Amino acid sequence: MKARTCWEAVCTVDDLVADSGIAVWTDDGPVAVFYLPHRLPALFAISHTDPFSGSNVLARGITGDINGEPVVASPLYKQHFNLRSGQCLEDESVQVKVYPVLLDGNRIRLEVPVAQAASVAA
Template identity: 85%
Template sequence: MKARTRWDVVCTVEDLVPDSGIAVWTKDGPVAVFYLPHRLPALFAVSHTDPFSGSNVLARGITGDVGGEPVVASPLYKQHFSLRSGVCLEDDGVQVRTYPVLLDGDRILLELPVSADQMDTQAA
């Protein structure tokens, strides 16, 4: 059975900073949204939590390109995470969660899981 999801507005285009990330709070936890205007697609979203430190810092990481792969380097221990897959380039056994992201007019939407509690609330 496929997990239920929904698209939630998390910010607007005006909130984005070119070649950088911003942190947004979602029902799934903190998420880092990155805007890389020189790439297609230009928007990426990954968990804001650095799996090596447990700190919410990835939106503050440095974006770049490693062998054609768009990445963010954690500001703490400098591991690179693929913005497409979430896999750590230095340790492929570690990864951060990625989220589908969509531009709708000037709104940025993320596809987020719907918990059982949220399904019960929506059905009521």
């Protein structure tokens, strides 16, 4: 059985900064949203939590391109995470969660799991 999800509005286009990330809070926890205007798609979202330190810092990482793939380098230990897959490039056993992103007018929406309590009440 597939988990229920919803498209949660997390910020607006005006909140985004080109070639960098911002941190947003979702029902699923902290998420880093990246805006890379020179790419298609231009929006990416991954967990904001660095799996190596447990700190919420990935939105503050430096974005770049490695072998044609968009990445962010963690500001703490410098591991690179693929923004499409969440895969750590330095350690294949580590991956961060990736969230589908939708541009809805001026709003940025992320597909996040519906909380269990909300599922029961619905």
